[in-house]
Structures are given as C-alpha cells and as structure tokens.
Amino acid sequence: MRTAPTPSREETRANATFEALIWSMSRPGRLRDLPERGEAQIIEALIDRECHVFCADPLLMPKVLETGARIAALAGADHVFLGMLTDLDGLKSLSTGSDLYPDGGASVVIRARLGEGSRLRLTGPGIETEECIHIGGVPEGFWSLRRDLIQYPMGFDVFFIDGARVLGLPRSTKVEML
Structure with missing residues (x-):
C-alpha cells in the first residue's frame, strides 16, 4: 500500500x-492574508538557487x-526586496x-500601509470594472514613475506587504491617483 x-x-x-x-496577482487590488508577517515567508516560497535577488534589508539577507x-x-535581479521604499x-x-x-521583468516586494494613504483606482486584467484602494508608505512620485517605467508587456510586478497582508499589482494593471 502506498502512502502520500x-x-x-x-x-x-x-x-x-x-x-x-x-x-493577489490574479486579482489586483484585493488583499490576501499571508500565513505569517513579513517577507521571510515570501523568500522561502519564491526564491531558489536559480534566482537573482537584490535585498535592501540586511536583516532579510541571511x-x-x-x-x-x-x-x-x-538591475540584474529577478526578485527585489526593497523594504520600506x-x-x-x-x-x-x-x-x-x-x-x-x-x-524578464522583476518581481518587487515593498512594505507599505495598506488601507491608508493615497486613494487609487485600478483597472485591467483580473479586475471586473475597477478597484479603489488606499496604499500609504510609498514616496511621492512612485505612481507616476511606475507608469513611465512600464511599457506593457514589459515592466515589473509589485507585491505590497503590510504585516501579514499582501496586495499584488501586476504590470498589466493601470493605476490612477484619485
């Protein structure tokens, strides 16, 4: 008898x-709970020896x-952990x-305050009509710079982390500040 x-x-x-x-990436703008707080579990789930990683937080480096x-x-990283930008x-x-x-675009992980800060309207794949969200803790100019850097299908995807919550923002999502 075989057992799993x-x-x-x-x-x-x-x-x-x-x-x-x-x-979170397939439903942009909708919060999803993580099993634990912080980025360490994301590193554990996504990163292996074939990945190129940039990590700005020395506490995550181990x-x-x-x-x-x-x-x-x-510039050469597949996965980028920026901490609080x-x-x-x-x-x-x-x-x-x-x-x-x-x-080949990077996947970026940024700490943010979800449910606070700038009010944003999201549209695009995975969003039925629109999603309105609040994201705080990113520097002024982030959203316009993101818009300028993404030339879909080229671009980068972002995971915003707030404790044990995550919000995914793929490069295909259009973001409008309200």
Missing part, C-alpha cells in the same frame, strides 16, 4: 504563501542566502524585460 508523504510545517506555510501571492540564490545588483532612484534600474522576453 506528509508535508512539513515549512512546506505547508510556503505553499500557503505561494497561493496567496498568486491569488534568509536570502539560505536559499542559495545569487545576490545581484538591482524611501528613494525612487533605484526603481529606474529595475529589470523590465525586453520585447523578446517581457517575462
């Missing part, structure tokens, strides 16, 4: 985190190193892919 292996606590958490991240991922400069200059260096390989 029992997943460990870490595997179960990583699977739940991955599901929350994918769900978790990134555990994965065996390659540490990269911002304070400077917009780095965003100009993000990988946005190319005409031939638009999937």
